[in-house]
Each structure stands twice: as C-alpha cells, then as structure tokens.
Amino acid sequence: MSSPLIPRRAQRLSELGDRRFDLLVIGGGITGAGTARDAARRGLAVALVEREDFAAGTSSRSSRLIHGGVRYLEHGYLRLVFEASRERRLLLKLAPHLVRPLRFTWPVYEGARVPRWQLAAALTLYDALALFRNVGRHHLLERSGVLEAESALSPDGLRGGASYWDAATDDSRLTLANAIDAAQGSATVVNHAEVVALTRAGTNGRVDGALVRDQLSGAEIRVQARVVLNATGPWTDEVGRMEGTPTGPAVGGTKGVHIAVPAARVGNRAAVTMLSPDDGRVMFALPGATHTIIGTTDTATQEHPYQVRAAGSDVRYLLAACNRFFPAARLTEDDVVCAWAGVRPLVARTNRGDPSAASREHAIQTTAAGVITITGGKLTTYRAMAEQCVDLVVHRVGRSVRTCDTHQAPLPGERAAASAQDVLLDHTLPWRLQDIDQAVQHEFAETVSDVLIRRTTLAFDRKDQGRALAPFVAARMATTLRWTDAGIRISIDEFYRDVQRIFSVAP
Numbered sequence: 001m002s003s004p005l006i007p008r009r010a011q012r013l014s015e016l017g018d019r020r021f022d023l024l025v026i027g028g029g030i031t032g033a034g035t036a037r038d039a040a041r042r043g044l045a046v047a048l049v050e051r052e053d054f055a056a057g058t059s060s061r062s063s064r065l066i067h068g069g070v071r072y073l074e075h076g077y078l079r080l081v082f083e084a085s086r087e088r089r090l091l092l093k094l095a096p097h098l099v100r101p102l103r104f105t106w107p108v109y110e111g112a113r114v115p116r117w118q119l120a121a122a123l124t125l126y127d128a129l130a131l132f133r134n135v136g137r138h139h140l141l142e143r144s145g146v147l148e149a150e151s152a153l154s155p156d157g158l159r160g161g162a163s164y165w166d167a168a169t170d171d172s173r174l175t176l177a178n179a180i181d182a183a184q185g186s187a188t189v190v191n192h193a194e195v196v197a198l199t200r201a202g203t204n205g206r207v208d209g210a211l212v213r214d215q216l217s218g219a220e221i222r223v224q225a226r227v228v229l230n231a232t233g234p235w236t237d238e239v240g241r242m243e244g245t246p247t248g249p250a251v252g253g254t255k256g257v258h259i260a261v262p263a264a265r266v267g268n269r270a271a272v273t274m275l276s277p278d279d280g281r282v283m284f285a286l287p288g289a290t291h292t293i294i295g296t297t298d299t300a301t302q303e304h305p306y307q308v309r310a311a312g313s314d315v316r317y318l319l320a321a322c323n324r325f326f327p328a329a330r331l332t333e334d335d336v337v338c339a340w341a342g343v344r345p346l347v348a349r350t351n352r353g354d355p356s357a358a359s360r361e362h363a364i365q366t367t368a369a370g371v372i373t374i375t376g377g378k379l380t381t382y383r384a385m386a387e388q389c390v391d392l393v394v395h396r397v398g399r400s401v402r403t404c405d406t407h408q409a410p411l412p413g414e415r416a417a418a419s420a421q422d423v424l425l426d427h428t429l430p431w432r433l434q435d436i437d438q439a440v441q442h443e444f445a446e447t448v449s450d451v452l453i454r455r456t457t458l459a460f461d462r463k464d465q466g467r468a469l470a471p472f473v474a475a476r477m478a479t480t481l482r483w484t485d486a487g488i489r490i491s492i493d494e495f496y497r498d499v500q501r502i503f504s505v506a507p
C-alpha cells in the first residue's frame, strides 16, 4: 500500500508562511511530534517546527524502553505506572515494527536493597496495574532459574530473582513515525527550523505565532497560529523566556547517561535489572543491535541540553555496576563503544532533592500570553500526553473536529527486512544503502547527522560513531539533495562536530 507523499521541503517552508494555522507546535521530540500527529488526525491545521532534527534532543537519548516503570512503584507513582502500562499495551499493538516485547530478569543478591519478598509484591502490583494484560506475567525464580535465564550473571551471593516483561523501541524512529503521520495527514512539518521569537497580537496581546528561522538557508518566516504549544522538553524555559514575562522555571532537568559495550563480553541474553553497587539505584543492562547498553544515571545538572554529554565518572559508575553483575565482562573504559547523555525535562516543582524520586508525570499549563506548555512525561506516555494537549487546543480553537483516534490508529514506518541482495552499510548491522535514499526522500533527513545518528543507529553502534561512513553517506545524499562538493563537505564536517559534541566523554 503506498503512503501519501510528504511535500518537498521548499513547499513545506512556503506553507509555513502562507497558511494560518490552528496550532503551531514548537519542538519535534516525541511530545511535539505526537501532539502534531494527534491534532492533524483530528482535522486541525497544524505546523510542527524543530530547530535541529526530529528526536535530536532527549528523544534520541532515552533507554529506549516502552515500560510501565517498575522502579516508580517504590516512589508511589501508581497512576503513572497504570497509564504507562496502558500505553505500552497500545503501542505494542499499534506499532509492532517499532515496539517489541522484552523480557527482564531481576536477580536478587544477599543483602540487596530490594529483597525477594518485596520484589514479589512489587511485580504482582506491576502486573495488576497492567490489568494482567502485559505480554506475560512475572515469575519468581530460584537461584538456578536466574542462572538458566542469564548464565553470565555472578552466582556469588545470588538468592533468586524474578522475570517480568516490558518493551523496547527505537526512540528516534518512534518520534519520526509520529512526524511522518502528521505530515501525511496535512500538517506542515519542518525540521531544521528554529523558533527565534514569539509574535504577539498588539503590544501586550496574546502570542499569535512565531518567527521561524530556516537553519539551512538562514531565511526567516513569520508563522501565524491561533494556539502555540511549547513542547521543547529541556528547552522549555528558553522558549518561555521569548514571551518576555518572567515566570519561575517550568523544567528541572536531570542528566541520564548510557554506555554501549560489546554484548559478547557481557553475555546477557535479554534485559537485566541491576541495583547499583554504589547507591542501590535501579539500572539496566539492555540488549542493543550488537552491543549491550548500560544505563542510566540520574543526576541534577546545569548543563545545556544541546551540549550535555557523559562524564568519565558517569562511565565508571555504569561500568562498576556491569562488572559487579557480570564479573567475566571485566570491562574497562577502553571497551566503551559509545557513551551519551540526555536531559530529562522533569516538571520543575517535582524535582527537589533525590533526582531518581522526582515525578515523571507531566504537566500542561497555559502562560499569561496564552502559550500552552507541556513538560515532564515519558517516551512511553507521549500519546496520552498529546491527547490531553490537543483536547485543550480544540477547546481554545472552539470548532468541532474529529475525535482523537490515536489509541487505535497504527503508526507508519515499517522497514523491509534486509535481504541477501541488499548492500549493507556495516556488515554486522541491518542498515542498507536504500535506507539512506528512504531517509532523504521520505523521512525528512537533510544532513549526514540526521542519517547516521537518528534515521539509523550507526553512530551509536560503531566504535568510530560512523565517522568512516560519513563521506559515503554524504555522497549518496548529494544525488537526491543536489549538493555541490562544498555542500558535501559542510554536512560531513557538521557531522564530525555533532559526534564530538554528543559522544565524547568529558574528563
């Protein structure tokens, strides 16, 4: 079945200036893309602008889990777990190409902060909050059962454990699928387009749109909209300040770091839940394409979300946990294939004291100048967040539209499996030559970074972060995007700078 075509970038940019929108969504992370999709499906005239690329912010730095959030139980966030479990169930059904079941083993060692009886109670509650409709129910395991499931785990002091289910996704492509569906449903969707100012009707009137700069040409476009939504995650306060009226902070971000290490060294078969030997925090060893991903940390940060990166101490903290649970791994900093960080856009008033205990629930507020601001939430709960936001927008716009259908509408974006004839970009990873063309022609990719960091996971999966592939990818993109030699060079250099910014480890 062929999908509706997305207009070319030049046309989308001119639409931005020509149409008068019901809703302008600022920020193309999962929250903004999901909201634009919902609004477009209901028949609103929607624009979505993203300063860099879809999912370039926190939405490409997550643990890539669609999960109820078992660790939130100990902080009493039952409503969040209930909602997230429902969303997990929906996404497994509506996006099986993007969200797949993942089995977790939780080993319990002698003296662990969470003993077996407490784990059993928590997982029973976890299943109950999922209305016993998770992929499978949890099982308590004897010591031998834990080692049968995950034979590389340390046997020393092992008392038993449990297995339970959550789901894994590709966070960038989940975000992209929402942006694509929005565009296919008549939204005007533009990445590399930054809001540089909010505009007002009259001197002190309501915000009635924004000035948007096309990052690729430098041109500025005045976008008019009845309602403006600030969905910029950890940038929320930066965009909020464009209103000019001082308010308290809306987000209080915490930093989360992941590392990728060779899966063969760790030896995990599926996901393993670990309690940090340093401070008892819950963290995970997760199966990636060819690596095991260890994460995450959760620390207060003042780092700018654009510049945030892992520190050596973060990496050592994660390696220590992995080596304690998988002693044969003997991982050192030299074994780290990739390290990256993201900023959780937590609701400011909930983030006081222990970062791990701060609420992951979301908040929707309207500022004095009429801008709707959404903060907090999770990748997992984005659809429900979007639904609430669009309900509010519909109320403001005040005309009748279709009802929300995102709880039953499948997400687009299925990739054909690689066949023997395909030219692979990396012999161990399933990304193909055609994926570059697909990314440029149908998935809004405009730069080498878009392709290597977010349309594929090559930058995360290769020890050189895809540097060696960059000239090849650029040359291939150049044929469709009609880049000159200078254009090719610019995009490659920008990719090298992005790799340094995102993946280098601060001392």
Ligand SMILES: Cc1cc2nc3c(=O)[nH]c(=O)nc-3n(C[C@H](O)[C@H](O)[C@H](O)COP(=O)(O)OP(=O)(O)OC[C@H]3O[C@@H](n4cnc5c(N)ncnc54)[C@H](O)[C@@H]3O)c2cc1C
Pocket (backbone or CB within 6 Å): 026, 027, 028, 029, 030, 031, 032, 049, 050, 051, 052, 053, 054, 055, 056, 057, 058, 059, 060, 061, 062, 063, 064, 065, 066, 067, 193, 194, 195, 196, 231, 232, 233, 234, 235, 239, 254, 255, 256, 257, 258, 296, 341, 342, 343, 344, 345, 376, 377, 378, 379, 380, 381
């Ligand atoms: C380490 C870590 C692990 C996590 N793991 C999970 C997990 O496993 N499961 C889960 O459910 N959740 C997880 N989360 C939470 C989840 O990733 C976030 O809640 C979610 O991605 C936030 O999305 P967002 O769209 O609100 O923000 P972002 O993804 O940051 O999007 C905001 C966007 O706004 C854009 N922007 C900023 N300023 C402007 C401007 N002036 N004009 C236009 N655009 C602008 C930015 O470029 C950015 O792309 C994790 C978070 C972290 C940090």
